[in-house]
Amino acid sequence: MDEIPFWKSKALAEMSTPEWESLCDGCGLCCLNKLEDWDSGDVYFTSVRCKLMDGESCQCTSYPNRWDFVPDCVQLTPEKVPELAWLPPTCAYRLVDEGRDLYWWHPLISGDPETVHIAGVSARGRTISENDVALDDFEDYVVDWPLTVEDHMEPKPPVKP
Numbered sequence: 523m524d525e526i527p528f529w530k531s532k533a534l535a536e537m538s539t540p541e542w543e544s545l546c547d548g549c550g551l552c553c554l555n556k557l558e559d560w561d562s563g564d565v566y567f568t569s570v571r572c573k574l575m576d577g578e579s580c581q582c583t584s585y586p587n588r589w590d591f592v593p594d595c596v597q598l599t600p601e602k603v604p605e606l607a608w609l610p611p612t613c614a615y616r617l618v619d620e621g622r623d624l625y626w627w628h629p630l631i632s633g634d635p636e637t638v639h640i641a642g643v644s645a646r647g648r649t650i651s652e653n654d655v656a657l658d659d660f661e662d663y664v665v666d667w668p669l670t671v672e673d674h675m676e677p678k679p680p681v682k683p
Contacts, residue, residue: 529618529630534600545614547628547638550580550645551668552598555652555660556608565608568663571649580644610668612643 528541537545553575557566574582574591582588588595596606598615609616614624624631627641639646648667655663 527630529614529624534603534615534619537600544630545618547612547614547624547643548580548635549610549612549638549643550575550649551610552596552613553580553582554645554649554668557660557664566664567608567666567668568660569645569649569665570652570655570660570663571645573652575645575649575651577649577651578646580639580646611671 528537529545532541534542550571551567553572555568555570555572557568558564559566571577572582572592572595574584574588576583584591596602598606600619603609603615603619612625614628614630617624625641625643626632627637627643629635629637638644645668648665650663
């Protein structure tokens with residue numbers, strides 16, 4: 523009998539720290555700078571990445587100490603997930619919170635951290651560091667790709683042996 527994966531059997535708040543951390547697929551989309559329209563409240567992604575995000579690995583270069591360098595870095599918690607409307611539609615935290623399954627390319631499904639990049643879901647190779655863009659120019663870098671889900675990315679049904 524197959525064991526039910528933790529993301530299907532536990533609520534976000536019930537997960538251990540290692541389980542919680544493993545939900546991150548490494549796409550880097552949450553580390554893109556976002557702009558908010560003060561009148562409408564709409565949030566727009568930019569292709570400008572946090573100065574701590576490595577543009578190729580999509581990983582934070584100082585994850586344990588990130589608040590020393592980026593004091594407003596958002597700490598994702600089970601309580602915040604439903605409140606953060608800007609979480610990408612492919613985000614595992616969002617999917618689990620909504621009772622949905624992970625995508626086929628998620629490392630917990632594929633067993634390979636590269637599949638998020640192979641599937642074209644990550645920010646790899648599509649960003650510029652905030653160190654290289656003036657804050658007033660961020661609006662020139664607004665993109666919609668972090669909010670798109672293409673058909674080929676949908677979860678695949680389990681294969682029967």
